[in-house]
Every structure is written in structure tokens, then in C-alpha cells.
Amino acid sequence: MSGRGGDLGPPGPLATRVIAAPVVSPERVLALAERHGGSLATFFDAPPPRGPRWAFVGWGEAARAEAQGEGALAEVAADVERILASVEPRGASPEGTPGPRLFGGMAFAPGAQGGRGVLRSGVSASARSSASSSASSSASSSAPSWEGFADASFVLPAWSYATDGERAVLRAIVPRDALDDAELRLVSLARELWEREGQGRDGHGVEAASSALSASAYEELCAPEEFRRLVRDALGCFQEGALEKVVLAAPGLLTAEVPFGIGEALARLREGYLGCARFALPRGKAVFLGASPERLVAVDGGKVDVDALAGSAPRREDDALAARALLESMKDRREHALVVEAIARALAPVCASLEVPAEPVVRTLRNVHHLSSPIRGELLGRASVLALAARLHPTPAICGTPREAALSWIQAREPAPRGWYAGAVGWIGEGGEGALWVGLRSALVEGAKAWLYAGVGLVAGSDPDAELNETRVKRRPMLSALGGLPGGAV
Numbered sequence: 001m002s003g004r005g006g007d008l009g010p011p012g013p014l015a016t017r018v019i020a021a022p023v024v025s026p027e028r029v030l031a032l033a034e035r036h037g038g039s040l041a042t043f044f045d046a047p048p049p050r051g052p053r054w055a056f057v058g059w060g061e062a063a064r065a066e067a068q069g070e071g072a073l074a075e076v077a078a079d080v081e082r083i084l085a086s087v088e089p090r091g092a093s094p095e096g097t098p099g100p101r102l103f104g105g106m107a108f109a110p111g112a113q114g115g116r117g118v119l120r121s122g123v124s125a126s127a128r129s130s131a132s133s134s135a136s137s138s139a140s141s142s143a144p145s146w147e148g149f150a151d152a153s154f155v156l157p158a159w160s161y162a163t164d165g166e167r168a169v170l171r172a173i174v175p176r177d178a179l180d181d182a183e184l185r186l187v188s189l190a191r192e193l194w195e196r197e198g199q200g201r202d203g204h205g206v207e208a209a210s211s212a213l214s215a216s217a218y219e220e221l222c223a224p225e226e227f228r229r230l231v232r233d234a235l236g237c238f239q240e241g242a243l244e245k246v247v248l249a250a251p252g253l254l255t256a257e258v259p260f261g262i263g264e265a266l267a268r269l270r271e272g273y274l275g276c277a278r279f280a281l282p283r284g285k286a287v288f289l290g291a292s293p294e295r296l297v298a299v300d301g302g303k304v305d306v307d308a309l310a311g312s313a314p315r316r317e318d319d320a321l322a323a324r325a326l327l328e329s330m331k332d333r334r335e336h337a338l339v340v341e342a343i344a345r346a347l348a349p350v351c352a353s354l355e356v357p358a359e360p361v362v363r364t365l366r367n368v369h370h371l372s373s374p375i376r377g378e379l380l381g382r383a384s385v386l387a388l389a390a391r392l393h394p395t396p397a398i399c400g401t402p403r404e405a406a407l408s409w410i411q412a413r414e415p416a417p418r419g420w421y422a423g424a425v426g427w428i429g430e431g432g433e434g435a436l437w438v439g440l441r442s443a444l445v446e447g448a449k450a451w452l453y454a455g456v457g458l459v460a461g462s463d464p465d466a467e468l469n470e471t472r473v474k475r476r477p478m479l480s481a482l483g484g485l486p487g488g489a490v
């Protein structure tokens with residue numbers, strides 16, 4: 001299903017124009033975009049495997065590719081190709097600047113908007129339906145709603161700003177008969193950026209730490225005892241041989257007095273998570289926000305890049321020791337190896353060559369160490385980033401082994417629907433090129449409420465208390481970015 005700005009029919013012919021724009025912080029442009037677009041804007045900024053790093057802000061909708069169900073990715077991939085083919089002129093981006101791109105994401109599992117897991121904090125399973133049908137019950141008002149986040153959904157913004165820090169461009173993509181007006185608007189947007197946003201270029205533009213935060217309350221939506229019980233349940237399945245690995249996730253709910261500032265949160269995340277993909281993807285009244293350390297797949301110029309990221313240890317004072325202990329932990333190495341093997345198996349049939357590191361390295365983020373194996377391949381033929389995502393997802397990094405058994409375990413036991421958490425987010429452009437990151441270290445933000453998700457990979461030998469602590473460490477980046485930790489501590 002594709003359409004223009006909510007239409008369900010195929011998009012008519014589209015025209016695009018690009019003009020040079022001042023280099024300003026993309027977070028600052030987000031505020032301008034929301035003023036102009038009258039709604040939440042799209043933000044995406046991720047390190048590419050090679051070449052310059054472009055940050056994007058998009059608003060308005062020239063076209064949308066969206067689908068539900070098992071075949072959603074294939075349907076969306078075909079629609080994306082059709083949509084991009086309808087944009088004229090083709091291949092006419094200024095030297096070295098990005099062409100038209102669609103931004104969006106996909107759910108962890110089809111139908112994960114709310115159907116499978118139902119939040120049951122303090123509510124027994126048999127009371128679930130009455131709790132979720134009563135708007136005033138505390139269980140339903142604290143349950144995340146992924147309504148609006150289709151199984152796969154990518155939007156071609158009508159307006160976008162892109163910068164690599166040295167250059168910047170503004171792009172319009174509009175119906176062909178609206179091009180003259182769009183050109184005038186581009187010029188006035190560029191002027192506005194020069195006049196208003198170009199001033200006070202203080203590094204990041206948006207003050208990361210200055211905003212007065214409203215009082216906020218935070219609660220874990222899976223009680224610690226319940227979380228430990230679920231870990232023990234998984235340990236039982238490992239012993240029976242039904243599962244080798246499973247990833248258990250749960251959200252926490254942060255509630256503030258005034259709506260969260262998305263631009264400010266993104267600016268805060270930039271300070272601590274430069275190597276991550278920062279994203280804000282609005283659908284309906286909500287936005288999926290985060291800083292993911294895990295690239296699911298990137299395709300450019302016939303090359304494919306995937307990160308295997310699994311096995312974690314919180315940072316601590318004797319940090320070098322913590323990193324070494326992680327590298328030597330047999331439990332974490334096994335957890336990691338399952339991910340590397342699954343990725344290599346999924347890519348082998350479509351690659352002429354594949355480089356798989358023999359040993360992982362430790363990747364250190366602001367609050368946690370991870371075992372990481374960057375995997376690279378030369379593609380045999382043309383393959384779109386969405387087709388490769390369909391081969392790879394869900395990896396054992398966010399689901400488990402064997403996949404089907406792990407998926408059933410997750411869907412029967414997790415306290416809340418995952419929605420796009422642990423799905424993938426990113427962009428797709430001409431020729432199927434693009435980058436998708438696993439939707440981790442993320443939150444579903446709706447006004448003054450934010451559901452912060454975190455999960456942990458469980459294998460035989462996992463310790464319930466250590467795993468519970470790991471979820472808390474993994475929620476910290478978003479908790480801090482949204483102002484839920486005192487003093488901006490991360």
C-alpha cells in the first residue's frame with residue numbers, strides 16, 4: 001500500500017529540487033521543521049560504513065510505502081522502488097550529496113502493535129482484557145500503544161534538510177504541478193535558516209542540558225520479581241533443550257508534566273552516543289526515538305555491512321578489567337557466537353565474499369561494553385537493504401535460537417508489545433541502497449509519556465539479578481536524554 005500524504009492510491013509523478021543551505025545543527029532544523037510542517041518531524045543521523053556521514057531532518061509527506069503482515073517488507077520494497085522511480089529528475093543530486101530517501105522502520109514481529117503481549121503490571125492474565133478495555137485502569141493507561149506504527153512503514157519526506165557538517169542541502173519533493181511554489185519555498189526556508197538558525201552556532205545549536213525539566217516519575221513496568229521469574233523460566237527451557245538463547249525485554253514508563261522535547265533529547269544523545277544511529281520517527285501522535293549501537297544492515301555500492309552485537313557488561317571503575325572479563329566470559333562468547341553464525345548463514349547465499357572476524361572485539365559505549373563483530377560482504381548481485389533485512393531479521397541478538405521457539409517464548413511471556421522496539425529503523429534510497437539499525441536504546445514517546453525499552457540476551461548460566469541490572473543500564477541513555485535522571489547523568 002503506498003500513497004501520497006495519506007492517499008491510498010499510487011503516487012502521481014513527483015518532482016524534486018535541491019538547493020544549497022547553511023550548515024547548522026540538524027537538531028535546530030528539527031524545531032524549524034516542526035514549525036513549518038505543523039507536526040513532529042523525522043530525524044536520522046547514523047555513521048555510515050564508509051564515506052561522509054549525513055544527518056537528515058524530514059517533514060511533510062510526498063509518498064509513503066506501508067504494509068502489514070508477513071510479507072510487509074517485500075511489499076514495501078516494491079513500493080519504494082516505484083515511488084523513487086516516479087521522482088524526476090532522477091540522479092540529479094548535486095555532486096556528492098544524497099539523493100531522495102525514504103525514512104521509517106519495521107516492527108519486531110508482524111502484528112506487534114499491540115495484539116500479542118499485553119501489559120500486565122499487577123494485573124493477572126485473566127484480568128487482561130477487562131484492564132485493556134477500561135481506559136481509566138492504571139494498567140491500560142500505562143501500556144504502550146504502537147497504533148500508527150505499521151509492520152513496515154517508510155515515508156518520503158516532502159521537505160528535507162541534510163548536512164554532513166561541511167555542506168548542507170534543502171530538498172523538496174512535490175507533485176510536478178507544485179514545483180514552482182516549492183522552489184520559492186525552498187529559497188525562503190534557506191533564508192530562514194541563514195537568518196534565524198545560523199546565528200549562535202554554538203556547536204550543537206540546541207542546548208542539550210539547559211532546559212528546565214519538569215518533574216518526572218519513572219516506573220518499571222515489569223516488576224523485578226516478575227523479571228527474575230521470567231529469567232528462571234528461560235533457564236528452565238535451556239535445561240529442557242527447547243531453547244538455546246532468548247532475549248527478554250520490558251519497558252519502563254517515564255511520565256513528565258509537559259511533553260518531552262524531542263530535539264533536546266536528540267542533542268543530549270549526540271553528546272554521549274556519537275557512534276550510534278540517532279533517530280526520531282513520528283507516526284500518528286507518537287514518535288519512536290533512540291540511539292542504537294547496532295547496525296542491522298547497510299548496503300552501498302555492492303557492499304553489505306552488518307554488526308553482530310551481543311554480550312554485555314556494565315561499565316565500572318575498573319573498566320579495563322570489566323572489558324577483559326567480558327571478552328573472556330564463556331557465557332557472553334556463546335551468546336555472541338549464535339548471532340555471528342546466524343548472520344553469516346543469512347548472508348552467505350547472496351554474497352560473493354564474506355569477511356567474518358574470528359574473534360569479537362569489545363565495543364565500549366558510555367555506560368556499557370558489548371562484544372562486537374563487524375561483518376562485511378561483497379554482494380553477488382543487486383540486493384535491496386529491505387530484502388537483506390528480511391533475510392537477517394530477527395537475529396538472535398534480539399530474538400533467540402532457535403528463532404521460532406524464541407519468538408513464541410517472547411510473545412507468550414513478555415509483559416508488553418515490542419512494536420518497533422527491536423525491529424529496525426533507517427532509510428532506503430535509489431538502487432536499494434540504505435541503512436537499517438536495530439531499534440534499541442529507544443523509547444516510544446507520546447506527549448509527556450515515554451516507554452523506554454530494554455532487553456537482555458539469556459543463555460544457560462545467565463544470572464537473574466545481573467540481567468535485571470543490565471536492563472536498567474541499557475535504559476539509562478534514554479532516561480537521561482529525556483531528563484529522567486538527575487543532572488543529566490548518563
Ligand SMILES: C=C(O[C@@H]1C=C(C(=O)O)C=C[C@H]1O)C(=O)O
Nearest residue numbers: 309310311312397454455456457
Ligand atoms: C536487546 C537489547 O540489546 C541487545 C542485547 C545485548 C545483550 O544481551 O548482550 C547486546 C546488544 C543488543 O544486541 C537492548 O538494548 O534492548
